[in-house]
Amino acid sequence: xxxTLALLILCTAMFPNSSQAxxxxxxxxxxxxxxxxxxxxxxxxxxxxxxxLSGLSFTYKIGASWGLxxxxxxxxxxxxxxxxxxxxxxxxxVKVLHxxxxxxRFYQVLGSPSIGLYKDTPGVDLDGIxxxxxIIKKQNLLIVIHDRDASMYxxxxxxxxxxIHSISIADFNAEPGKEILVKRPTGVTVILDxxxxxxxx
Numbered sequence: 001x002x003x004t005l006a007l008l009i010l011c012t013a014m015f016p017n018s019s020q021a022x023x024x025x026x027x028x029x030x031x032x033x034x035x036x037x038x039x040x041x042x043x044x045x046x047x048x049x050x051x052x053l054s055g056l057s058f059t060y061k062i063g064a065s066w067g068l069x070x071x072x073x074x075x076x077x078x079x080x081x082x083x084x085x086x087x088x089x090x091x092x093x094v095k096v097l098h099x100x101x102x103x104x105r106f107y108q109v110l111g112s113p114s115i116g117l118y119k120d121t122p123g124v125d126l127d128g129i130x131x132x133x134x135i136i137k138k139q140n141l142l143i144v145i146h147d148r149d150a151s152m153y154x155x156x157x158x159x160x161x162x163x164i165h166s167i168s169i170a171d172f173n174a175e176p177g178k179e180i181l182v183k184r185p186t187g188v189t190v191i192l193d194x195x196x197x198x199x200x201x
Contacts (some may be wrong), residue, residue: 004126007013013102023044023045023110024043024049026040026042026044027041027048028040030082031072031079031080032080032081032100033099033100034078034079037049037053038053039052039099040052041052041082043068043069044059046049046062046066047059047124048059048062048082048097050099058077058099058102059098060086060104062086062095062097063087063088063089064087064088064089065084065087066087068082068084069083069094069119069192070120070121070134071083071121072122072123072132073123073130073132074096074123074131074134074150075131076130076148077130077131080098081096081097081099081147082097082099083096083117083134085115085117086106088106091106092114092115093106093107093109093115094107094109094117094134094136095107096147105147105150105153106144107134107152109138109143112113113138113139115136116136116137116138117134117163118135118164118167120135120139124178125178127176127177127193128150128176128177129176130148130177132147133145134147135180137162137167139156139160140156140157140158140160141155142154142155142157142167142182142191143155144180144193154194154195155191156175157184158191161184161185162182162183165182166182166183166184167182168181168183175194176194177193179192184200187200187201189201
Protein backbone atom coordinates (compact mmCIF):
# COMPACT_ATOMS: atom_id res chain seq x y z
CA UNK A 1 0.00 0.00 0.00
CA UNK A 2 2.91 2.34 0.64
CA UNK A 3 3.61 2.61 -3.08
CA THR A 4 0.10 3.82 -3.88
CA LEU A 5 -1.09 5.87 -0.91
CA ALA A 6 0.23 8.77 1.07
CA LEU A 7 -1.20 11.19 3.63
CA LEU A 8 -0.03 14.75 3.90
CA ILE A 9 -1.21 17.02 6.71
CA LEU A 10 -1.11 20.46 5.16
CA CYS A 11 -0.32 23.76 6.77
CA THR A 12 -3.32 26.02 6.38
CA ALA A 13 -2.94 29.48 4.89
CA MET A 14 -5.58 31.80 6.35
CA PHE A 15 -5.97 35.44 5.47
CA PRO A 16 -8.74 38.01 5.06
CA ASN A 17 -10.90 37.85 1.97
CA SER A 18 -9.82 41.35 0.91
CA SER A 19 -6.40 40.02 -0.09
CA GLN A 20 -7.90 37.69 -2.68
CA ALA A 21 -7.92 38.81 -6.31
CA UNK A 22 -9.74 35.78 -7.74
CA UNK A 23 -13.42 35.85 -8.64
CA UNK A 24 -15.55 34.38 -5.85
CA UNK A 25 -17.95 31.66 -6.94
CA UNK A 26 -20.55 30.75 -4.31
CA UNK A 27 -20.66 27.01 -3.62
CA UNK A 28 -23.08 26.50 -0.73
CA UNK A 29 -23.93 27.10 2.90
CA UNK A 30 -23.28 24.66 5.75
CA UNK A 31 -22.49 24.69 9.47
CA UNK A 32 -18.79 23.89 9.22
CA UNK A 33 -17.67 24.66 12.76
CA UNK A 34 -20.50 23.16 14.81
CA UNK A 35 -21.69 26.41 16.38
CA UNK A 36 -25.24 26.08 15.04
CA UNK A 37 -24.82 28.85 12.45
CA UNK A 38 -24.08 28.30 8.79
CA UNK A 39 -20.97 29.43 6.97
CA UNK A 40 -20.74 30.23 3.26
CA UNK A 41 -18.23 28.54 0.96
CA UNK A 42 -16.69 30.20 -2.10
CA UNK A 43 -14.43 28.89 -4.86
CA UNK A 44 -11.51 31.31 -5.35
CA UNK A 45 -9.71 29.42 -8.09
CA UNK A 46 -6.94 27.56 -6.30
CA UNK A 47 -8.39 28.44 -2.91
CA UNK A 48 -11.54 27.73 -0.93
CA UNK A 49 -12.92 30.52 1.25
CA UNK A 50 -15.17 29.96 4.27
CA UNK A 51 -17.01 33.06 5.50
CA UNK A 52 -19.27 33.49 8.51
CA LEU A 53 -22.19 35.91 8.67
CA SER A 54 -20.07 38.12 10.94
CA GLY A 55 -17.73 38.70 7.99
CA LEU A 56 -14.85 36.65 9.39
CA SER A 57 -13.31 34.53 6.63
CA PHE A 58 -10.58 31.94 6.17
CA THR A 59 -9.03 30.66 2.96
CA TYR A 60 -7.46 27.29 2.26
CA LYS A 61 -5.28 26.35 -0.72
CA ILE A 62 -6.89 23.34 -2.37
CA GLY A 63 -4.99 23.09 -5.65
CA ALA A 64 -4.59 24.14 -9.26
CA SER A 65 -7.50 21.88 -10.20
CA TRP A 66 -10.19 20.70 -7.82
CA GLY A 67 -13.89 20.10 -7.38
CA LEU A 68 -16.08 19.73 -4.30
CA UNK A 69 -17.31 16.15 -4.17
CA UNK A 70 -18.94 15.54 -0.80
CA UNK A 71 -20.27 17.46 2.19
CA UNK A 72 -20.28 15.05 5.12
CA UNK A 73 -18.79 14.35 8.56
CA UNK A 74 -15.68 12.32 7.81
CA UNK A 75 -14.02 12.17 11.24
CA UNK A 76 -17.07 11.49 13.42
CA UNK A 77 -17.00 14.68 15.48
CA UNK A 78 -20.54 15.64 14.44
CA UNK A 79 -19.41 18.60 12.32
CA UNK A 80 -19.71 18.80 8.52
CA UNK A 81 -16.49 18.56 6.49
CA UNK A 82 -15.80 19.39 2.84
CA UNK A 83 -14.29 16.73 0.56
CA UNK A 84 -12.70 17.57 -2.79
CA UNK A 85 -10.88 15.77 -5.57
CA UNK A 86 -7.76 17.84 -6.17
CA UNK A 87 -4.53 18.16 -8.08
CA UNK A 88 -1.97 20.24 -6.20
CA UNK A 89 1.64 20.66 -7.27
CA UNK A 90 1.24 17.82 -9.74
CA UNK A 91 0.00 15.50 -7.01
CA UNK A 92 -3.53 14.09 -7.18
CA UNK A 93 -5.73 12.87 -4.38
CA VAL A 94 -8.49 13.81 -1.95
CA LYS A 95 -8.48 16.88 0.29
CA VAL A 96 -10.65 16.95 3.40
CA LEU A 97 -11.25 20.31 5.08
CA HIS A 98 -12.03 20.32 8.80
CA UNK A 99 -12.90 23.99 9.13
CA UNK A 100 -13.69 23.65 12.84
CA UNK A 101 -10.03 22.95 13.57
CA UNK A 102 -8.62 24.66 10.42
CA UNK A 103 -7.12 21.31 9.46
CA UNK A 104 -6.70 20.42 5.78
CA ARG A 105 -5.76 16.81 5.04
CA PHE A 106 -4.46 15.61 1.70
CA TYR A 107 -4.74 11.90 0.90
CA GLN A 108 -2.42 11.57 -2.04
CA VAL A 109 -2.93 8.75 -4.53
CA LEU A 110 0.43 8.07 -6.13
CA GLY A 111 0.83 7.53 -9.86
CA SER A 112 -0.33 9.28 -13.00
CA PRO A 113 -3.70 7.68 -13.94
CA SER A 114 -6.72 9.77 -13.04
CA ILE A 115 -8.83 8.70 -10.08
CA GLY A 116 -12.53 8.74 -9.24
CA LEU A 117 -14.22 9.47 -5.90
CA TYR A 118 -17.52 7.77 -5.09
CA LYS A 119 -20.19 10.26 -4.09
CA ASP A 120 -22.98 9.49 -1.64
CA THR A 121 -25.22 11.68 0.49
CA PRO A 122 -25.10 12.03 3.46
CA GLY A 123 -22.08 9.72 3.46
CA VAL A 124 -20.97 6.09 3.64
CA ASP A 125 -20.58 4.18 6.92
CA LEU A 126 -18.59 0.99 6.33
CA ASP A 127 -17.59 0.09 9.88
CA GLY A 128 -20.38 1.25 12.21
CA ILE A 129 -18.12 3.89 13.77
CA UNK A 130 -19.06 7.60 13.47
CA UNK A 131 -17.43 9.24 10.47
CA UNK A 132 -18.10 8.69 6.76
CA UNK A 133 -15.62 6.65 4.77
CA UNK A 134 -14.40 7.81 1.35
CA ILE A 135 -14.11 5.42 -1.62
CA ILE A 136 -11.62 5.98 -4.47
CA LYS A 137 -11.16 4.14 -7.76
CA LYS A 138 -7.74 4.10 -9.38
CA GLN A 139 -7.49 1.67 -12.31
CA ASN A 140 -8.05 -1.79 -10.79
CA LEU A 141 -7.72 -0.58 -7.18
CA LEU A 142 -10.53 0.38 -4.83
CA ILE A 143 -9.20 2.50 -1.96
CA VAL A 144 -11.08 3.26 1.27
CA ILE A 145 -10.12 6.29 3.36
CA HIS A 146 -10.96 6.35 7.08
CA ASP A 147 -10.47 10.03 7.88
CA ARG A 148 -11.31 9.42 11.53
CA ASP A 149 -7.86 7.91 12.08
CA ALA A 150 -6.26 9.06 8.79
CA SER A 151 -5.89 5.49 7.54
CA MET A 152 -6.27 4.07 4.03
CA TYR A 153 -6.73 0.53 2.73
CA UNK A 154 -6.69 -0.68 -0.84
CA UNK A 155 -8.33 -3.64 -2.56
CA UNK A 156 -6.92 -5.05 -5.80
CA UNK A 157 -9.92 -6.11 -7.88
CA UNK A 158 -7.87 -7.64 -10.67
CA UNK A 159 -9.00 -6.54 -14.11
CA UNK A 160 -9.81 -2.84 -14.60
CA UNK A 161 -13.26 -3.64 -15.99
CA UNK A 162 -15.38 -1.45 -13.71
CA UNK A 163 -15.94 2.26 -13.12
CA ILE A 164 -16.79 4.60 -10.27
CA HIS A 165 -20.46 4.30 -11.29
CA SER A 166 -20.23 0.52 -10.86
CA ILE A 167 -20.10 1.02 -7.09
CA SER A 168 -23.13 0.80 -4.82
CA ILE A 169 -23.62 0.49 -1.05
CA ALA A 170 -25.84 -2.00 0.77
CA ASP A 171 -26.16 -3.87 4.06
CA PHE A 172 -26.11 -7.66 3.69
CA ASN A 173 -25.28 -9.06 7.10
CA ALA A 174 -26.87 -6.78 9.74
CA GLU A 175 -23.41 -6.22 11.21
CA PRO A 176 -22.18 -2.66 11.95
CA GLY A 177 -21.43 -0.79 8.74
CA LYS A 178 -22.48 -1.40 5.17
CA GLU A 179 -20.83 -3.29 2.33
CA ILE A 180 -19.39 -2.09 -0.98
CA LEU A 181 -20.72 -3.70 -4.14
CA VAL A 182 -18.76 -3.41 -7.38
CA LYS A 183 -20.64 -4.54 -10.49
CA ARG A 184 -18.38 -6.44 -12.90
CA PRO A 185 -19.06 -7.87 -16.39
CA THR A 186 -19.25 -11.38 -14.94
CA GLY A 187 -20.72 -10.74 -11.49
CA VAL A 188 -20.33 -8.63 -8.37
CA THR A 189 -17.44 -8.10 -5.95
CA VAL A 190 -18.61 -7.56 -2.37
CA ILE A 191 -16.19 -5.78 -0.03
CA LEU A 192 -16.57 -5.91 3.76
CA ASP A 193 -14.23 -3.12 4.75
CA UNK A 194 -14.94 -3.64 8.45
CA UNK A 195 -13.00 -6.91 8.27
CA UNK A 196 -10.92 -6.03 5.17
CA UNK A 197 -12.18 -8.78 2.88
CA UNK A 198 -13.51 -8.96 -0.69
CA UNK A 199 -15.53 -11.76 -2.30
CA UNK A 200 -16.52 -12.35 -5.93
CA UNK A 201 -20.14 -13.39 -6.26
